[in-house]
Amino acid sequence: MEVHRKLVVGNWKMNGNLNQLGEIAAIAAAAKEAAGVDVAICPPFTLIAAAVARSGGLPIGGQDVHSAESGAHTGNVSAPMLQEVHARLVIVGHSERRAEQHETDAEVRAKAETALRHGLQTIVCVGESEMDRAARDHVAVVTAQLEGSLPDQAHDGELVVAYEPIWAIGTGNVATPEDIAEMHAAIRAALVERLGEFGERIRILYGGSVKADNAAAIFAVPHVDGALVGGASLTADQFVPIIEAAAAH
Numbered sequence: 050m051e052v053h054r055k056l057v058v059g060n061w062k063m064n065g066n067l068n069q070l071g072e073i074a075a076i077a078a079a080a081k082e083a084a085g086v087d088v089a090i091c092p093p094f095t096l097i098a099a100a101v102a103r104s105g106g107l108p109i110g111g112q113d114v115h116s117a118e119s120g121a122h123t124g125n126v127s128a129p130m131l132q133e134v135h136a137r138l139v140i141v142g143h144s145e146r147r148a149e150q151h152e153t154d155a156e157v158r159a160k161a162e163t164a165l166r167h168g169l170q171t172i173v174c175v176g177e178s179e180m181d182r183a184a185r186d187h188v189a190v191v192t193a194q195l196e197g198s199l200p201d202q203a204h205d206g207e208l209v210v211a212y213e214p215i216w217a218i219g220t221g222n223v224a225t226p227e228d229i230a231e232m233h234a235a236i237r238a239a240l241v242e243r244l245g246e247f248g249e250r251i252r253i254l255y256g257g258s259v260k261a262d263n264a265a266a267i268f269a270v271p272h273v274d275g276a277l278v279g280g281a282s283l284t285a286d287q288f289v290p291i292i293e294a295a296a297a298h
């Protein structure tokens with residue numbers, strides 16, 4: 050089994066303001082001390098440029114990107130725009146966007162292809178609903194979502210997959226290590242089937258109520274190569290212990 054350097058990404062969602070950028074500076078300082086872990090923060094678009102200035106080299110990213118390079122797409126942001134403000138990564142297909150913006154797998158794939166073409170590390174999110182899991186369809190749902198959302202040119206740039214069960218996001222209901230192990234193994238198998246040896250090298254993050262007190266157990270699960278953290282990434286006090294837990298693995 051390929052051993053990956055852990056990646057811990059904070060997704061600030063629609064939270065944060067200029068006054069809170071001190072948190073990013075504090076997180077960046079702690080991340081420098083944590084050997085063997087990659088750390089990044091994705092604040093709202095409006096904060097990216099200011100966050101880059103405060104981040105001391107900590108990668109800063111976007112929470113979405115349009116699949117087109119430019120044009121009449123009111124309210125959207127393109128990959129060249131992210132590059133211009135020195136964003137280094139982007140999240141695509143987060144379940145909140147799939148639900149609120151009705152994003153399809155095909156749209157997520159197109160976004161991922163554009164982002165990778167522009168050299169952005171690209172985190173493709175997948176995850177099942179509570180209903181899918183209750184029906185025991187969760188593995189089939191997630192692997193189908195992955196198949197539809199993975200870029201065709203996955204070999205360009207750095208692709209990352211994030212598994213986020215929708216029922217675990219922001220709820221405090223973290224998935225059990227057994228649930229996570231089952232899904233990450235299925236995702237790894239799907240990646241290898243689709244991409245061969247390259248599929249072994251793609252990092253698979255877990256997301257959904259990751260906190261300081263459950264991070265170590267989550268990072269110990271096979272094929273968990275890091276975490277996508279929402280609420281607990283907003284302050285250094287809560288996020289740094291998660292980074293440290295990743296460093297300990």
Ligand SMILES: O=C[C@H](O)COP(=O)(O)O
Nearest residue numbers: 060218219257258279280
């Ligand atoms: O992108 C992050 C996830 O949606 C997890 O959010 P959460 O850590 O607040 O549950």
